Each structure stands twice: as structure tokens, then as C-alpha cells.
Amino acid sequence: MKNRPRVLLADDHQMFADGLRTLLGEEFELVEYVADGVAMLEAAQRLRPDVIVADITMPRLNGIDALTQLRANLPDVRVVFLTMHHDAAYARRALAAGAFGFVLKHSAVQELVLALRAALEGRIFVAPSLGADLVARHQTNPGRRTDPCAALTPRQREVLKLLADGKSVKQVASSLSISTRTVEFHKYTMMETVGAKGMADLIRIAIRYGLVSE
Structure with missing residues (x-):
């Protein structure tokens, strides 16, 4: 009997992970x-899954940063992200980091196996709805982007405005009823999206383009 491809699963939602066991x-x-994410790095190095x-979004280290670190030692590693983030910006960052797939959790039953098969064949799979969004954004502005803040999501804008007002990460999390790690991840994503070198630079860019007041 042919050996089945070996899969490592990294997800902090135990019940969802249990469901994936049955699916896969x-x-x-x-x-x-x-x-x-830290445990993902250790397990990947030790087990060398296919x-x-x-x-x-995971504790200790988010998945995209984990992939970036992992590729330093395992450049051929194949990672498929399975996420609730229905946002092309996340997909762009994931693919830029070297991911082979980006699947939305609500479509896992229909798309995850397809994404894994594609990754094993060296092909990239992106959730069809996000793939269309990526193409549409590129066609709308294929060259330079005059307003880098235009790509920020409504939630990211909320986070940025609160941070610009001097709120701490904990205060922003409490105000928006989200976790502190989600706030930190939004900060990181926004900096990547607009090309900011740090939080102060991000706020300066936001002021420049009128997203927040000085």
C-alpha cells in the first residue's frame, strides 16, 4: 500500500483540529x-512532514512568521494556511512568505484537500473568492499605489485609529472585544501593507493620507 502524505497540523482551536483529523x-x-507557532517550528524540524x-493567528508566534523562520532551515517546506481571515491582504502576505495554499476555514471541507494535493505537486492554491479579489485589486492598480492605506480593512482602520489616539494594545483589545494577539497581528499586517518600518512610521503614513488626525 502506498504511503499516505504526512501532514503536520498547527491550530489553536482543538475542536476544529479534531474535525480536520476526520476530514484528512x-x-x-x-x-x-x-x-x-513555536511548537510548529519544533515539530516541523523534528518530523519533516510532507x-x-x-x-x-496562533499563540506565541503567528503562522506567517513561523513559516518565514522555518524556510531559513527548510527552504522547500510546503505550508497551506487554513484561516478565518477573508482578506486578500492576508493571502498576499502568506504567499509572499512562501505558502503554497490559502484556504478559508468555512470552505475547508470543499477546498483543503484540493489545496494539499496542489501543494504536494508544487502548485499554489488560493481560495477562489480571494483569488478573484487579488486579481481585481491588481487590475485596479497594477502599478504604483498612491494611497497605501486604501488596502487596510475596516477592522485594521479601527485598530489604527485607537493606537494613534495613544491607546495601549490591551486597551484596544478591550475596546474592540478582541484578543491582544489579534491587535498585535493587525499592527504587523498594517505595517507590512503600507510599508511602514515601525508603529511611529505607520501613524505618520496614516496622518499623511488622512486616515487619522495629527
Whole structure:
């Protein structure tokens, strides 16, 4: 019997991970389950799976940063992100970091196996709805982007405005009823999106383009 492809699963939602075991069990061998980005790095180095299924937002180290670090030692690693973030900006960052796939959690039953098969063949799979968004944004502005803040999501804008008002990460999280790690991830994503070198630079750019007041 042909050996099944070996999959490492990294997701901090235990119940969702249990569901993936059933979904993938017939075609893939789940070699280990971990619940944070640091554990994902360790398990990937130790087990050398054929492909990794990872969430983006995880404790200790987010999935995209984990992939960036992992590629330094395992340049051929194949990671498919499975996330709740329905935003082309996340997909762009994931693919730029070297991901082979980007699948939305609500479409996992229909798309995850397809994404894993594509990754194992060296092909990239992006959720069809996000793929259309990526193409549309490129066609709208294929060259330079005059307003880098235009790509920020409504939630990112909320976070940025509160941070610009001098709120701490904890205060922003409390105000928006989200976790502090989600606030930190929004900060990182916004800096990547607009090309800011740090939080102060991000706020200066936001002021320049009228997103927040000085």
C-alpha cells in the first residue's frame, strides 16, 4: 500500500483540529497536532512532514512568521494556511512568505484537500473568492499605489485609529472585544501593507493620507 502524505497540523482551536483529523484521515497521515507557532517550528524540524496545515493567528508566534523562520532551515517546506481571515491582504502576505495554499476555514471541507494535493505537486492554491479579489485589486492598480492605506480593512482602520489616539494594545483589545494577539497581528499586517518600518512610521503614513488626525 502506498504511503499516505504526512501532514503536520498547527491550530489553536482543538475542536476544529479534531474535525480536520476526520476530514484528512482517509488520504493523509496526520503525524502530529500542535497549538502554537513555536511548537510548529519544533515539530516541523523534528518530523519533516510532507506538508503543514497551519492557522495564521496562533499563540506565541503567528503562522506567517513561523513559516518565514522555518524556510531559513527548510527552504522547500510546503505550508497551506487554513484561516478565518477573508482578506486578500492576508493571502498576499502568506504567499509572499512562501505558502503554497490559502484556504478559508468555512470552505475547508470543499477546498483543503484540493489545496494539499496542489501543494504536494508544487502548485499554489488560493481560495477562489480571494483569488478573484487579488486579481481585481491588481487590475485596479497594477502599478504604483498612491494611497497605501486604501488596502487596510475596516477592522485594521479601527485598530489604527485607537493606537494613534495613544491607546495601549490591551486597551484596544478591550475596546474592540478582541484578543491582544489579534491587535498585535493587525499592527504587523498594517505595517507590512503600507510599508511602514515601525508603529511611529505607520501613524505618520496614516496622518499623511488622512486616515487619522495629527
